[in-house]
Amino acid sequence: MIRKFFTPLNAVFIIGFSVTVLVIFGYLPRQAAFFVLALYLIYIIFAKTQNGVNLFLRSIPFFIALPISEGFDNFDMGRLVLFVLFAKWLITDSKWFGELAVWRGREEIIYYVKHRRIELLGLAFFVFAFFSLFVAFDPIPGMKRMIFIANAAFLFIILRGLIMKNKDVASGFVKNFVYSGLLAVMFGYLQFVAAYFSEAYIFHYWWGQLISLNMYGRQWADIVTNFGNTWFSYSGDTLRLRMFSTFPDSHSFPMYVLMTFPAMFFVFFRIFKGKLAEFKNVKYGRRIIIIGFGIFVLANLALILSGTRGIWLSSLSAIFVLIIFKKLKISGKFSRMIWISFIIFLAMFPIYFVIVSFPQFQETDFTSAASLGRFRSIIDFGETSNQGRIHIWKESIGSIVQNPVIGVGIGNYPTVLGESLSASEAGASAHNLYLHIASTIGVFGLVVFLWMIWEILKISVRYIKKYPADDWAVYFAMFVYSAIWLGTYLMTDAALYDGRALLGFMAISGISVGVYRAGENKINEKDV
DSSP states (O other): OHHHHSOHHHHHHHHHHHHHHHHHTTSSOGGGHHHHHHHHHHHHHHSOHHHHHHHHHHHGGGOOEEOOSSSOOOEEHHHHHHHHHHHHHHHHTOOHHHHHTSOOOHHHHHHHHHHOHHHHHHHHHHHHHHHHGGGOSOHHHHHHHHHHHHHHHHHHHHHHHHHHHOGGGHHHHHHHHHHHHHHHHHHHHHHHHHTTSSOHHHHHHHIIIIIHHHHHOHHHHHHHHHTOOSSEEEETTEEEEOOOTTSSSTTHHHHHHHHTHHHHHHHHHHHHHHHHHHHOOHHHHHHHHHHHHHHHHHHHHHHHHTTOHHHHHHTTHHHHHHHHHHHTTOOHHHHHHHHHHHHHHHHHHHHHHHHHHSOOTTOOSOOOHHHHHHHHGGGOTTSHHHHHHHHHHHHHHHHHHHSTTTTTOTTOGGGGGTOOGGGGGGTOOOSSHHHHHHHHHOHHHHHHHHHHHHHHHHHHHHHHHHOTTSHHHHHHHHHHHHHHHHHHHTTSOOGGGSHHHHHHHHHHHHHHHHHHHHTGGGSOTTOO
């Protein structure tokens, strides 16, 4: 067991993770990030590509900014790591160079249009984004945003390509993605506990000028310290911390945790199935169930402790998923999985009310005003945050009506609200992903994006119907559930553009498409 644990992959990750944590908390200078970068790059260059991907997946929530210079200290290390990983895959594992050199006949083109529709839609999205640059007030932020999205898309391409080549590597990718989610949740609980041992202004300054600085650089640290953040919820004079872990805000964190649900179910199912068959021990099987159930409960509680009302309300989309499954006559065991997940989430609210009723930030009185006020504000259209969203939505719709074809330009959303483009650095958005896309790159760009998501959901349902007894059907069923929950939530936020959330989306999409494509020749396209 010891030999199995101390692999080069685990050794590199443990060293890199330990140094990263020491940098985050100020025990090592920020320049130590270059050591972590060098360690990761050396491993990726010399190890198998799939092991490099595993290292990247488990590290997503903990990539920190490189202090390249005093004026440029916010370059995310993960972007460079992913670029090198993509180059390694392109040279050693892909067939792209050979395929590009061969003339495509009519039949092959038709095949790609029919069977590689997701990739073509992704390419079309970039085409619309590119043309939007011609009407942008400032094309530079748009070009940066396109490079940012393209870099994240590398992860989708790598995962899809490796899994199509060898489906067996997919389970390792899923397992390592689960590791990243569990570590993020654990860090979130440590952060939440810290609020009970410090005063609010001390915590705010400490997290802003130490943790945020070491993770994201000086610019973001100044924004969250002096201008605004989503770290706290307010109700009258009561202040409560919202869990957000290593993420920049309390919106992208629950999104990432939710993205790990399909992987969690798949891993727990595989462990329980394998260990129970191997040991034939009822007590051992029960332990596996208890541990898995406990982890899933903590993950659901973390979603609620984030205080993100959109996540709370959009959880009702589970009912919609259950109706779809029934209409499509999908096996009842998958509906039961979703019911269990949904009920566990709802059962966490009483626990949430108890937890946040305890005094935080050295307060002396017990109160439930913050939690109850936060809950009531979901349907309070007079609440300040809700009023602001409604105003922004109206302005966004007005902009779409005026610029329906190519929008105002990708990366230029603040111009919709008459704000400086620097507001995008502080997270200025339409607070609705779909309005944000339509207002920046046009309605056609939004149609392409929605079509792409629809295609991914279609192949997921197709796999479930065709192979209900396959282990991967568990993953796809929870993927549909999580994707629709996320899609509903994104009607109130555009947090998918956050770097870590976007990488999480590319990870679960790349795994899904790769697994489906690995057995594509066995699946009838007319099944759905």
